[in-house]
Amino acid sequence: MSSVLDLIHKNHIRKPHTKRFLVLLTILCGALLLSACTYNTTQPDIVPLSKEIPLEQKVSHSNIAEFLNAEFTLQREGPNKAFDSFYKLASQSENLALIERLTHIGVVSQNRLYIERSTDLWLSVDPTSEQAYSLKLQVLVKGDRSDEVTTLLTNAIRHKTSLRFLPLYLEEVVRDSDQVNTIEEAIATLSPESKHDQYVQLSHAHLLLLSGKYQSAINASKQLLAQPNTEKSEALYLILAFSQKNLGRFEDAIKTLQTASQYAPKNARLLTPLIDFLVENKQPERAATVFQSANLETPEKLQIGINFMRTLLEHEQPTLALETANLLPKKQLGLSDQIQYLTAIALAQLDKKTEAIETMDTVDGALRANATSQMALWLYDAGKENDVNNMVLNRTLRENMPEQVAAISRLHEEKGNIDLSYELLNHALIALPESDVLRYRKALLAETLGNWTVTEIELKILLEKDPDNPQYLNALGYTLLTRTARIDEAMNYIESAYEKADNDPAIIDSLGWGFFMKGELEQSSYYLKKAWSILPDAEIAAHYGESLWQQRHYKEAIDIWKAALKTSPGTPLLLDTIKRLSPSLMDELEQDKP
Template identity: 25%
Template sequence: MRYRSSALLLALLSCPAATLVAAAEAVAEPFQAPPAQPGELNAEVVFNVLAGEVAAHRHQLDQAFAYTRKAASQTGDARLAERSARLALFNKDQQALQEVVGFWVERDPNSLEARRFALSVALEMGSEGEVERQLNELITLAQAKGEDGFILVARALSKSKEPQRSIDLMQGLVQRQPEGREAWYALALLAAEHKDFSRAEQALQELLQRAPVWDKAISLKVQVLLGQGQKAQALQLLREAVSAAAEDLELRHALARLLVQMEQYQEAYDQYQQLLQRQPDNLTLRYPLGVLAMELKKFDQAEQHFRQIKDSRGRRDEASYYLGRIAEQREDLATAVDWYRRVLGSEFQLQAQIRAADLLARLGELEQARAALAAAREQWPEQAVAIYVTEIAVLKEHEFSAEQIWQLFEQALREHPEHIDLLYARALFAAAQGQVRQLEQDLTQVLRQNPKHADALNALGYTLADLTERHQEALGYIRQALELKPNSPAVLDSMGWVQYRLGNLDQALDYLRRAAEKVTDPEINAHLGEVLWVKGERQQALRAWGQVLGEFSDHPVLRATLERLGVNAAEIEQIKAGDTGAEAQ
């Protein structure tokens, strides 16, 4: 039987036992390593190494550890000691781990990895004296190697199951070197990772007294403030820090990122522009600038940024996607499709393919559009339902027959039986077709799977209120939806409409006004105007309709409402003109 060769075994077999101990690094090492154990490689050592590897390959960890530990004892090889320690760790044998890590440190006392293992074992099993010794020796070794020992200690202590004990241990180390900024930083970082923000802030206060413009300290202070939900204070701190150290690019970058997080896009764009002025060849800055320019509708600037990076390997697909979005904004649909087709990877590939299909449909290439969506379902089967929903939307938008749309729903549900999203989408289409029975059947299936599907509860309740006389039943569904989404304009509108259908005009008006305050929507305003009209508040009704008539004059619910009540557009325009004149005076 053949076994995979391990690098460890090959290294072992290629040199005599006297040279197994790794050469010391070319730095001043604080701990004296023991001499290499004498002796030549022999058959027993080879057997133990090979047997250990085979046992590990078979997941027989007890045997793998026993063989490897024996080989480590025979040779004194630190690498075999490390291998033994990792096997003991995987095997969750704490006693064996403690023993073999001690041997590993003995054979390679200047190994940071060995020291980190030793500290972890001491924290888990050792006495306080052993923990203190390992902490001090790890810091000594790290500093000798030019690394930040306090950070290494903080990383080890961050894994402790006793957060307060670990913070206290770090506090003790810091008090022995109170002037060292690295020590205070490590303490603050450890406390923050353990969510002890009070002690983190205390450590940061000490740290910033010693290093008031250290970008790492300021950035950590910002993270501590954000961890406590104090976004405004974090932003103010970064603004002050950038003002005091205008050339510190790390701080300015941190400020730009926080501004994006807080959706202050114009100021974030300005900060990234200043970063680009200082680093004009830094293409990585072009991407956030392009995205922010898109958000701010600065399409010319966005195009410039994305064209700068469209040929770079790191952002080629993202740049192509956004260049497609820009072309789409300009109604240059053919160019947009071309850009979307260039997106060959990244998280934007599926979205690009869907957008390209939609644009092909708008260009009249409906068969190409549907073929592209079918190909997308093949490529991303986990997204097939979402792609089906998109294709259905394309068919509805381009006035395919109801029969064709029903057929597509049937195909989708054959492939994905009782899928909630498909059932919900079909229910809404059924409502638009006036097929209440189909809607009720589909939404009942949705609610059977998820009784707290607020949108399904709302859709079912609204349809029953609007198209049937089952108003009390409708009220029950809408009440459940409102409990789940108390601030939803759509649900507030449904509650207002069912109250109107029940004859409760004052309650209806209250809900509809609350919905209209949250969003400008032609259906909500159509309902609000109708209730006002029925109550005799006709000028207020005309104003409600006038708010949406210009932009949504073709909306079917708004148009049907005005026709049913015998209201013509001239009456609405007269009220709007009078209001405009009064405002001008």
């Protein structure tokens, strides 16, 4: 489970200095860090809840046959088929062990109705069961039943049952705004006496933090901490610290976390933000001291150390990041790729690009593709763009080839090296000839390079495999329309594409331009206007404006071109069309420039 505090930390505090770091850190937040607390979403096997006494020994003699039949149904046909049989037995016997078994079956079935029925039965027999209240709370919150949540919490308080489950569940669903709102509404309608419950107050403070009411969250947290008989949980200190930090009160936030760490010196959820806050407050050496002095077990040291490296790199402290890497345990529990990734970034920040590339080349696993993309960028920075393709092809696993090659192909094109992009696609298709994604990209790039015969060949190969694909049909039709005199053949492909995707602006544009090429100008304008209304794209504007121009609707054409120029002033087709048909408009636009 990732807590709200982790979410706020990652989404509202971090501000990487460059776009490249934003990409890097987004990847690392998801791929590197161990969760602050864990939540197992896998379904457990159905087993008796009590191992001391077999469940069948707790069932009355008269019901043993029914129990065995129900158990047989459960094992053979699953929880959904067995639930009603178990419910009948449990409700008749009011046997708590059997009711717990029933609830377990309801949870495994993931059927909210079953969970609610079983927890209702449980609470009717034992109205003090915290586990039953917790499970029913989840059902009610997911169903947006705030009034019933209020009733449930009130009943739990009346039976002197701890509401510890309430703030825990709030942390668990913090990314779900609907569930958070339901909990907030339920708390708001509790009686004044119920609102004095410490776990209700903790949840309320958490909600104040989430809603950006930081001073109110601080006041609520301090009030709870000052009360002698309340649980001083890590969540309470974290709510206070993040509220202080979000108001710019770094030193107060750091003191809060230091106080909390005295009670739980090995707690990763406390140490991680403490170290982060120190770095953000321009005290990286002090943060390093905190990390080095923490007497942590290997898993926690790796978790906190990786996050510390990431934070240091965000704030351009590569030397400390490398020192931190050297302090990490040698047994890295499957996290060596993440550490090497960050080490490479640190070396690059120190302008040691050759070492950075060598280190990044050792990164495997989930970060392999990201490492390859980063290496490509560094090779470009080093003026070694001609080495990119071999590196990509050598590093990329077969199953990742389409996505990785497409990404590097786009990088080449952004850098103005279309020939390298085309070369990469050619080599990738030799290794993976069945990839339609790569073949289609090669076909489009070949047309851009003027190799339209290659485009025709590749698109026909694709159409042999997928003859009804509207994108393939349109691409082939448009290529023939603009590159050859085979207009009727081109229109057959385009019209076939239109039949299959009559709301695709690219296909509609092709159809309209085809009619223009045939001299059917009214038809042309009809379809080009439709395309423009769906997607006011610069190339569509060039076609639509030219069709209007040929019909002497000069003002309308100029208005369309001007509108497109506002959003896409550098589109070659649009500029060429205007220069060819209305050079005075270009002169006018040049004069209007400041």
